[in-house]
Amino acid sequence: MTLFNEVWNGNGKPKEGRQVVKLGSNCLSFSANNSSPGAINAATISAWLIDKVSNILEIEPNLIETDKDFVDYDLDSVEAVNLSGELETWLGCRLSPTLLWDYPNIDALANYLAEYKASQATDASTPATEAKLVSLNQITLPNSKTIPEKYYKFEQTEEYQALKLKLQQIDELGQGNPFFVPQEGIVKDTTIVNGRELINFATYNYIGMCGHPQVSQAATEAILQYGTSAGASRLISGEKPLHRQLEQEIASFLGTEASILYVGGHATNVSTIGHLLGKNDLVVYDALSHNSILQGCFLSGASLVAFPHNDWEKLAQILAERRHRYEKVLIAIEGVYSTDGDLPNLPKFIEVKQRHHAWLMVDEAHSLGVLGKTGRGIGEHFGVNPQDVEIWMGTLSKSLASCGGYIAGSQALVEYLKYTSPGFVFSVGMSPANAAASLAALKVLQAEPERVTKLQRQSKLFLELAKAKGLNTGMSEDSPVVPIIVGNSLKSIKLSQNLAKRGINVPFMIYPSVPHNQARLRCFITSNHTEEQISYTVNTISEELAKL
Missing domain, CATH: 1.10.1200.10 (ACP-like)
Structure with a gap:
């Protein structure tokens, strides 16, 4: 295990030819x-x-x-x-x-x-000199009585006080706390809240796999055979046959050589980006990237540059100016942007990354099972060669009705991550039930591609009706994510709560999840939604918005 520990903990010798930078040198x-x-x-x-x-x-x-x-x-x-x-x-x-x-x-x-x-x-x-050692008795420590309570009592911290203020503002609307509202039963085109059935546009159960009999049965059988936990890291003794079956099925479905499973979607981006890039590297990411991409960037220690949303030409300009300064360069984009519902021009981004010898990572959390004739995602949507994207990332919690994430790509990439990625090596393996559920969902999707066809049809209907009513749907196109941009945060919260009174469950998004003055409702359309549900919802949103 010594070699493994050196690799994972960074205790091995520096790579030959690699510059060693002193601590504290950030330029x-x-x-x-x-x-x-x-x-x-x-x-x-x-x-x-x-x-x-x-x-x-x-x-x-x-x-x-x-x-x-x-x-x-x-x-x-x-x-x-x-x-x-x-x-x-x-x-x-x-x-x-x-x-x-x-x-x-x-x-x-x-x-x-x-x-x-x-x-x-x-x-x-000036030649570098060794830092002088300072003994503890040379350091003047502050008197503990002079340290404000906000630095050691959590309830007094400025961050917590800021949160309490925002919650107070929401409470003053007089309609209760809109967060952490229990959803009773299986969430699909409808949900149960406090015993009331509501039309549900708050779930990304895009193709109705959550609650599908085959998916539920597969999860049940996995629990009976393997129990409820993998019991250990997969590297040691937590490997189950289901893990490899699902990884092989994902790779085959996407047209890649291999894939690796992580226990969480957010953790997939954080661990992968944070592990593959370092201080001599650069990450160029879309300005509207998901938080998980940003956290992975912070963890990596790489230099970071955001390019304007979906602007591949600006990306090309940035790389033309900066590429030569770095070793590895990663371009991070998403298949469908989860707050705006729009798509990047994937072929153009592939051209840019090839020209500048960079890696391209595509987060398909909201495009797998959604885009393309058979739900294979944005690659199928644009008809690109899957091998032209180095890192395909996706989650299992949306179209695949489970919990977790994956990275798909070359055999070399996946093998390296399986032996060295902290979020994989030092984590328990995915639970048998979750792996079995996603495996079953993927098989149902391949057997019933008409689910994708219906999802795309219903999404288009919702968007067309919303635009006809003069609602601001922002940049949404060709996806089941349709925002209704309101602008004011408290106004968007009140609109969401008023819709609930009329039998519609639609979540709001406010700053910092979206930019200033861009608060909105975010509607997730699914293949289970009916035309009647969609028409009633759009009409009701229009009516309630006019009242505010």
């Missing part, structure tokens, strides 16, 4: 681009940050307070990472994507960057 010495300022100081950096933050928030620059914390401006994680990426380009040095968390406001960040840039030239011409 590399490459030239700044032409837009970089001639003289770097705190004032010029502060002015740059004021301009960028005011543009993001769409307010006048004179309203930006340099000593006000970034968190108080409600910058979301995507905006914060994007700002770090733009700073990296402007200053011409590699920067941590978490800068806006490390330095709380414009003053602190500008001072840090100015000092760092000033020391960079000196460091480049």
Whole structure:
């Protein structure tokens, strides 16, 4: 196990020819681009940050307070990472994507960057010396009585207090807490809430596999044969025949060489991206990427740059300017974007990644079982060669009626992940019931492709009716995800709650899940929905929205 531990824990020797960077060095010495300022100081950096933050928030620059914390401006994680990426380009040095968390406001960040840039030239011409050891008695520790309670009592933390304030605002609407509402029974085109049956547009049971008799029976039989848990990591003794059968079925269905299962969809992205990329690499991701992609990026330590949503031309420009600075480069996109319901032009993204020798990762959480004539996803939708995408990612919780995620691709990729990916190696194997359920769902899907046909027909009907009513459906196209953009957060919550009173269950999405002033309802259409349900829902949304 020594070799395994060295690989997994990073204790092995550095790869031959790889640069070893000292701890604390978060910038590399490459030239700044032409837009970089001639003289770097705190004032010029502060002015740059004021301009960028005011543009993001769409307010006048004179309203930006340099000593006000970034968190108080409600910058979301995507905006914060994007700002770090733009700073990296402007200053011409590699920067941590978490800068806006490390330095709380414009003053602190500008001072840090100015000092760092000033020391960079000196460091480049001065031989490195070993850091001096400091004994514990040389360190002045603060008196424990001077430490505010918000730093060690969780109920006093600023983050928790901010959450309580938001929940209070929702409670003041007078209709109760809309979160964590129990759904009774199997969720499909209808659901039961507090004993009432509602038309349900809040589930991504897209092709009706959750509750399908064959799927439920397969899960039951797996429990009877293997119990309720894999009992261990698959690497050691948790491997079940069902795991390999499902992995082989997924790979065959998608047209790849192999696949690997993870116990959670979110964890699949986090563990895979976080493991495959490192400090000498770059991840270029869509600005509307899912949180799991962002968390994987943060974990990796790679440089991060977001490109404008679905803009493959801007992506090409970014790579033309930056590709030569890095070793591995990953492009991360989604098959169907889960908040907007639109698709990327996959053939164009493949062209870009081939031109710049990068990896392409496609998150198919909301496109597997949804797109393509037989539900094989966005690859089938566009008729591309599956081998032209290095990393196909998907979840089992949507069209495949279970829980977990997968990565599909080359045999080499999957073998490497199975022996080294922390989210796989150090996790229990997928439960037998979950594996069996997804395996059965995949077989039903292949036997009954008409489910996909009906889903696509009903999705198109919903979108057409919504547009005819003048509802703002944003960028949605060719998918069962249709947003109804309202704008104001509290207004969208109230609309959702009013619809519930009229027998319709539709979830809302508010900041930070969506951008400022883009609060919405998000409707998931399924193959089980009837034309009558769809027509009634669209008409009712239009009526209730007009009342607000």
